[in-house]
Amino acid sequence: MKYFALLYKNVLRNHRRTLLTVTSIAVSLFLVATLLTLLNELQNPIETPDSALRLITRHKVSLFNSLPIAYRQKIAKVEGVQAVMGSMWFGGVYKDPSNFFAQFSADTDQFFEVNADMIIPEDQKQAFLKDRTGCIVGKSLAKRFDWKLGDRIHLKGALFQFDPELTVRGIYEGGSDLGTTLFFHWEYFNEGLNNAGFTGTFTIRARSADEVPKIAERVDALFQNAPVPTKTETERAFILGFASMLGNVQLLITSICSAIIFAIVLVAANTMAMSIRERVREIGVMKALGFHSNRILALLLAESMLLALAGTLLGSLGARTIYSRLDLATLTSGFLLRLDVNPKILLLCFGIGCVVGLLAAGVPAWRASRFPAIEALRRVA
Amino acid sequence: MRIPLKYNVGSLWVRRVGTLMTALGIGLTVAIFITMQALVNGLDATFVETGRPNHLIVIRDGALNETNSYFNRDLLGTIKLLPGIRTDETGEPLASGEIIVVINHPRITGESSNVVVRGTTPAGLKLRPEMTLVQGNWFRRGLREIVVSESMSRRFQNMRLGDSLSMSRSSWKVVGLFSAGGRAHESEVFTDVEDVAQDWDRPIYTSLLLEASDAAAAQAIIKRVADDRRIHLQAVSQQKYFRDQTVSSVGIKGLGTFIAFVMGVGSCFAAMNMMYATVMSRTKEVGTLRVLGFSRSSILSSFMVESILLALCGGLVGCLLALPLHGISTGTANFVTFSEVLFNFRITPRILLQGMIFAGIVGIFGGALPARRASRVTLIEALRQ
Numbered sequence: 001m002k003y004f005a006l007l008y009k010n011v012l013r014n015h016r017r018t019l020l021t022v023t024s025i026a027v028s029l030f031l032v033a034t035l036l037t038l039l040n041e042l043q044n045p046i047e048t049p050d051s052a053l054r055l056i057t058r059h060k061v062s063l064f065n066s067l068p069i070a071y072r073q074k075i076a077k078v079e080g081v082q083a084v085m086g087s088m089w090f091g092g093v094y095k096d097p098s099n100f101f102a103q104f105s106a107d108t109d110q111f112f113e114v115n116a117d118m119i120i121p122e123d124q125k126q127a128f129l130k131d132r133t134g135c136i137v138g139k140s141l142a143k144r145f146d147w148k149l150g151d152r153i154h155l156k157g158a159l160f161q162f163d164p165e166l167t168v169r170g171i172y173e174g175g176s177d178l179g180t181t182l183f184f185h186w187e188y189f190n191e192g193l194n195n196a197g198f199t200g201t202f203t204i205r206a207r208s209a210d211e212v213p214k215i216a217e218r219v220d221a222l223f224q225n226a227p228v229p230t231k232t233e234t235e236r237a238f239i240l241g242f243a244s245m246l247g248n249v250q251l252l253i254t255s256i257c258s259a260i261i262f263a264i265v266l267v268a269a270n271t272m273a274m275s276i277r278e279r280v281r282e283i284g285v286m287k288a289l290g291f292h293s294n295r296i297l298a299l300l301l302a303e304s305m306l307l308a309l310a311g312t313l314l315g316s317l318g319a320r321t322i323y324s325r326l327d328l329a330t331l332t333s334g335f336l337l338r339l340d341v342n343p344k345i346l347l348l349c350f351g352i353g354c355v356v357g358l359l360a361a362g363v364p365a366w367r368a369s370r371f372p373a374i375e376a377l378r379r380v381a
Numbered sequence: 382m383r384i385p386l387k388y389n390v391g392s393l394w395v396r397r398v399g400t401l402m403t404a405l406g407i408g409l410t411v412a413i414f415i416t417m418q419a420l421v422n423g424l425d426a427t428f429v430e431t432g433r434p435n436h437l438i439v440i441r442d443g444a445l446n447e448t449n450s451y452f453n454r455d456l457l458g459t460i461k462l463l464p465g466i467r468t469d470e471t472g473e474p475l476a477s478g479e480i481i482v483v484i485n486h487p488r489i490t491g492e493s494s495n496v497v498v499r500g501t502t503p504a505g506l507k508l509r510p511e512m513t514l515v516q517g518n519w520f521r522r523g524l525r526e527i528v529v530s531e532s533m534s535r536r537f538q539n540m541r542l543g544d545s546l547s548m549s550r551s552s553w554k555v556v557g558l559f560s561a562g563g564r565a566h567e568s569e570v571f572t573d574v575e576d577v578a579q580d581w582d583r584p585i586y587t588s589l590l591l592e593a594s595d596a597a598a599a600q601a602i603i604k605r606v607a608d609d610r611r612i613h614l615q616a617v618s619q620q621k622y623f624r625d626q627t628v629s630s631v632g633i634k635g636l637g638t639f640i641a642f643v644m645g646v647g648s649c650f651a652a653m654n655m656m657y658a659t660v661m662s663r664t665k666e667v668g669t670l671r672v673l674g675f676s677r678s679s680i681l682s683s684f685m686v687e688s689i690l691l692a693l694c695g696g697l698v699g700c701l702l703a704l705p706l707h708g709i710s711t712g713t714a715n716f717v718t719f720s721e722v723l724f725n726f727r728i729t730p731r732i733l734l735q736g737m738i739f740a741g742i743v744g745i746f747g748g749a750l751p752a753r754r755a756s757r758v759t760l761i762e763a764l765r766q
Binding site: 016017020021023024027028030031034035038061062063064091093097156157158159161241244245246247248252256259260262263264266267269270271273274332 | 398399402403405406409410412413416420441443444445448449482483484485490492493494495548549632635636639640643644646647648650651653654655657658711712713714719721
């Protein structure tokens with residue numbers, strides 16, 4: 001630690017250069033942290049204890065095919081099933097097609113048992129259950145369209161020839177969708193469709209986590225030879241299925257991140273090279289005073305690491321602070337729910353910072369530390 | 382009096398290692414910018430080029446697209462009677478009743494995606510002349526035969542020529558591979574409309590495709606379909622129908638803009654760093670220039686030119702780095718039909734120009750402060766060095 005003062009002096013030798021380098025690295029690491037978080041959120045949907053208990057049953061062919069509502073009773077009797085609800089993507093238009101958001105009709109018998117992680121006041125829950133044309137909306141969605149309790153929402157059917165007239169009876173938080181969805185009664189939907197009696201998917205809540213894989217097998221076995229076979233998977237796998245539809249996001253993001261990291265290595269290396277070039281004489285003096293080459297190399301590397309890590313910490317912690325304060329769901333119209341720069345990503349960024357620091361100083365520091373002292377002293381600045 | 386450009390080129394050359402590193406740094410930023418633009422452009426162009434001006438798509442009134450449309454088959458007869466539909470050599474109106482279904486099918490890489498299967502007719506193939514058979518034959522009715530595009534064949538399992546895949550109740554054989562010049566058709570599996578209707582129990586049509594004889598006839602048909610309250614259908618120009626699907630690129634667009642902006646800011650700082658170093662080490666030279674009679678403003682503009690030159694070198698490197706991506710095939714979710722759309726990275730001269738402009742802006746912002754600093758060098762300061 002006795003060299004810290006020397007390091008500190010050297011880093012701040014040229015304020016402006018240090019500031020520009022650190023800012024440049026910080027901005028880039030901010031971007032890397034953002035992209036890695038985005039990838040992480042896509043590949044690892046939030047897994048809460050509640051979400052881990054849920055399974056989704058859909059038609060075996062694809063989500064576009066619906067299931068008979070009569071399956072509900074059969075699924076409810078499957079061993080290990082605590083609660084089940086049918087729900088159907090409505091996909092209606094609210095005023096204008098650009099106001100896109102998720103709308104589901106859901107059967108309400110066990111709605112709040114299945115979605116036990118939804119936070120909603122008890123009186124609003126009851127008001128929704130009692131009103132056949134009532135609906136509940138997520139907090140972030142309500143904010144987007146400025147909906148209050150009692151507001152009327154008119155949806156125009158696109159997939160179905162039915163235009164529901166709904167009343168907001170409750171505003172919920174949490175749930176697997178983080179408050180971005182509208183739910184209304186399946187019974188109302190079914191009436192609108194002349195009692196067609198079908199639904200899109202069933203959401204099952206298991207009694208315990210051990211039961212989850214077994215339930216999937218039991219449910220699918222039950223309908224294996226039925227005219228409408230099913231595919232049951234965990235809520236997590238179901239969400240991952242959507243993410244995989246976006247294509248090879250992983251390749252795109254990892255290549256962009258590698259390019260960014262390479263670019264900051266260049267920026268930092270340039271700075272270190274400039275800084276070391278100016279100091280050749282000084283290094284010669286240090287050698288003449290008896291500093292070993294390896295020690296000088298270590299000092300220069302440490303200096304570069306200090307620069308890189310300052311930028312890294314600024315960028316990654318900055319990203320964490322900024323994203324935790326922004327209401328991303330509202331800002332991006334529900335496109336992005338949240339960006340949680342978690343400790344694992346911070347650690348990864350820290351690792352990137354270390355590598356950048358080492359790589360950047362590597363060549364110039366090695367050369368400077370091996371430069372003969374006499375030669376260095378002979379140089380006139 | 383202007384300071385000659387040669388001076389700047391020489392100065393960049395003297396510091397070639399630093400110049401190269403800074404230029405490469407800016408180049409990487411430009412390469413990322415071009416890559417994202419090429420993705421957006423490729424996806425958008427796939428949709429835009431698919432729409433033909435006089436082609437019309439008829440779907441159920443209120444439906445947003447084919448995937449949520451269905452209607453009675455009799456309506457094809459009603460529509461066919463409308464005046465202004467182009468006829469084929471036998472005098473039959475060119476209109477095709479089609480059914481699309483969506484299946485969940487695994488890619489070569491393992492994960493599944495939604496794929497559109499389209500049941501069409503001989504008229505439907507005539508209406509899509511851009512589809513050309515590359516290998517094998519077209520599908521025949523009643524034999525559960527399918528034809529897929531070459532890019533699908535490379536991206537999905539069991540879609541090579543001669544492969545069989547199971548859909549709905551039957552096993553379907555791939556009898557041909559087609560190409561459609563990178564248009565949206567290349568994302569669909571084509572087969573006979575009756576085969577789809579039977580296998581999926583759907584005795585309906587999800588859409589009709591027809592060709593109007595000219596633009597005025599197309600407008601007239603759109604109006605007539607809209608005005609006929611009994612049939613509950615809507616006719617949309619194929620051009621508009623596909624242009625609406627470019628909404629699928631909104632995510633990449635947003636991400637691309639965000640990345641370009643942040644990287645641009647980072648590159649500005651890097652360029653600024655390099656330019657400050659140049660200015661500082663040339664204080665004496667600047668003093669000499671002043672003594673020779675060059676004005677402050679010509680020194681300012683000379684350093685600006687040098688910064689822009691440096692950034693443009695970077696831009697050039699970026700263009701070269703990104704160019705090999707051109708034509709690479711990839712796929713993403715079509716937000717409208719909720720199924721996979723295949724497209725190619727597409728780099729155009731326009732995008733390359735945008736990349737160079739992007740680099741130029743980095744040069745301007747990165748060079749402004751250092752150039753101002755250089756123009757304010759006093760003679761005393763210069764002589765002291």
